[in-house]
Structures are given as C-alpha cells and as structure tokens.
Amino acid sequence: MSVVEQRSLTGGCQCGAVRYRVTGKVDYPHLCHCRMCQKASGNFFLPLIGAEKKDFEWTxxxxxxxxxxxxxxRAFCSTCGTPLAFDTVGDTVISFTHGSLDDVGAITPVEQSGVEGRVPFYDKLFALTETWSNRDDLPGGISDVASTNCQHPDHDTTHWPEEHP
Incomplete structure (x- = not known):
C-alpha cells in the first residue's frame, strides 16, 4: 500500500450540499471492481482513497x-445522489470517493482490487474513439449546459447554492 503525504484535500457532492476535508496522510488510492462497488457507483469500478477517520471531517x-x-x-448525498464514502464499521479508516475530490488529479491510484468483478471489456476501454463533449443533441449545445450549470465548483465556498439562471 502506498501512503501519500497531503496537507489538506477537499471535496464533496455534485450539488454542494455535502462537503468534506481530509488532513494528514491518505492511503491506498485504488480502483475497486467488485460488484458492490459497481452498483454503489453506477459504474464499471469505484475509485476510493483511505484516510484515518480522525483526519476526515464533514464540513x-x-x-x-x-x-x-x-x-x-456507504455515504451519499441525499439531494444529488453523489457517492461519497465507504466505511467499515469499527475501523479507524474511512475511504472516500476519488471522483468527489475537488482536485481529482492530486492523487494517483496505486492498485486495482476486486478484479474478479472487473467487466470483461475493461482492457478495451482506452482503445475507444475519443471525442470532446459538445452536446450537439441539446438545443443550446454545450454553451446552454455551461450557462445553466448547477454543479458546485471544485473548491470550498462560504455559501451554496448560488443563484442559478
């Protein structure tokens, strides 16, 4: 397992109703492919990062x-549904979802676990055609999405939600 030294990491759900801060060290950033994590995230795998509970707080x-x-x-936002944490009852460590970090690129996964549940096409994903999101399927395209975005910004705010169009 790899321990990564960090001063402070922040993150939260998509709508901003639930936010957290991690201070100190984080541990074992990994991708879990088990079926429970697939269901909990609605995805092919769930990226998780561990931290001591004493260094983790809901802000x-x-x-x-x-x-x-x-x-x-498992913790999630009851307003927007964002998966936020995985907690083994009685353990001193809590795992939080990698994608809920404000700076997702700050921590690099070191392992894949639960590989018995890995989808059979996983190794082919990076060979798929890549395109930029333009949302031509919407009347106003990507500019309409951007101008009406209700997603919390990737940093702490003193007040949320802000007024939206």
Missing part, C-alpha cells in the same frame, strides 16, 4: 448512509 451537511452489508456502510 458542510451530512451524508446519508446505506449499509451495503453488515460490516460496510
């Missing part, structure tokens, strides 16, 4: 928790 709002098994509960 705005509180998540809703779902017990996905007897020893494990």
């Amino acid at each position: 705005r709002g509180e998540p809703t928790w779902f017990h996905s098994s007897k020893p494990v509960r």
Whole structure:
C-alpha cells in the first residue's frame, strides 16, 4: 500500500450540499471492481482513497448512509445522489470517493482490487474513439449546459447554492 503525504484535500457532492476535508496522510488510492462497488457507483469500478477517520471531517451537511452489508456502510448525498464514502464499521479508516475530490488529479491510484468483478471489456476501454463533449443533441449545445450549470465548483465556498439562471 502506498501512503501519500497531503496537507489538506477537499471535496464533496455534485450539488454542494455535502462537503468534506481530509488532513494528514491518505492511503491506498485504488480502483475497486467488485460488484458492490459497481452498483454503489453506477459504474464499471469505484475509485476510493483511505484516510484515518480522525483526519476526515464533514464540513458542510451530512451524508446519508446505506449499509451495503453488515460490516460496510456507504455515504451519499441525499439531494444529488453523489457517492461519497465507504466505511467499515469499527475501523479507524474511512475511504472516500476519488471522483468527489475537488482536485481529482492530486492523487494517483496505486492498485486495482476486486478484479474478479472487473467487466470483461475493461482492457478495451482506452482503445475507444475519443471525442470532446459538445452536446450537439441539446438545443443550446454545450454553451446552454455551461450557462445553466448547477454543479458546485471544485473548491470550498462560504455559501451554496448560488443563484442559478
């Protein structure tokens, strides 16, 4: 396992109702391919990063928790549905979702776990054609999305939500 030294990391859900801060060290940034993590994230895998619970705090709002098994509960925003954390009850470590970080590129995954559940086409994903998002399918295109975006910015704010068009 790899321990990464960090002073402070912040993150939160898409709508901004729930925010968190991590201070100190983070550990074991990884991609989990198990079926439970696939279902919990609605994706092919769930990127997670560990931190000591004493170094992790919810700074705005509180998540809703779902017990996905007897020893494990998962946190998410009850307003927008963003998956936020994975907690083994009684452990000193909490894992938070990599994609909920304000600076997603600050931490690099070091391992893939639960590979028995990895989708069979995973190794072909990076060979797919790549395109930039233009949203030509919408009447106003990407500019309409940008001008009406209700997503929380990738930094802490003193007040949220802001007024939206």
